[in-house]
Amino acid sequence: MRSPSADRDRGSVTAEFAVALPAIALVLAACLASVQLIAQQVRLTDAAADAARALGRGESAAEAGAIADRVSGGAALGVAVDGMFVCATLSTPGDGLLAAIELRAESCAVTGGR
Template sequence: MRSRSADRERGGVTAEFAVALPAIALVLAACLASVQLVAQQVRLTDAAADAARALGRGESAGEAGAIADRVAGGAELSAANDGQFVCATLTASGAGVLAVIELRAESCAVTGGR
């Protein structure tokens, strides 16, 4: 035989779950978006290093930009040369909801060959 208090609490877990589910989904979405943003930053850093090495070998900015575009996809390249070093800076915006966040990576390489 059930008690009356058990009948009054019936469905309480379902109601609490329904209230908590949107918050859990929001936290999960934020975690996934931040992982995607970090992965994009890593790709951007690798692309900046590749572009700096290409510029250091004497390739044109267009060729270095094409190399960076293959790795990072859609990043904007700017290069600076001070004679001994050449630096490549890539900027890109985040993806999806995080498009308002600007990502930036810079890498430098020694100019010239051996």
């Protein structure tokens, strides 16, 4: 024999799950987006280091930009020379929904002509 309270609670788990599911999906999407941004920042930092080393070896800004472009996937390159050091700055907007976030990375290297 079933109790009358069991009939009233029937389907409440489904309703609670339907309410909680969008919040869970939103948290999961935010976590995945942050992982994507972190990975893109790491690629940008590596590309800035590669470009700075190329500029330090005496290669042109176009050649260093091509090297950085292969690693970063199309970031804008800025070059600054300060005495014995040459610095490469890369910047790019985020991808997809996070395009409003600008990522930047800078790396410096000693020039070959000390």
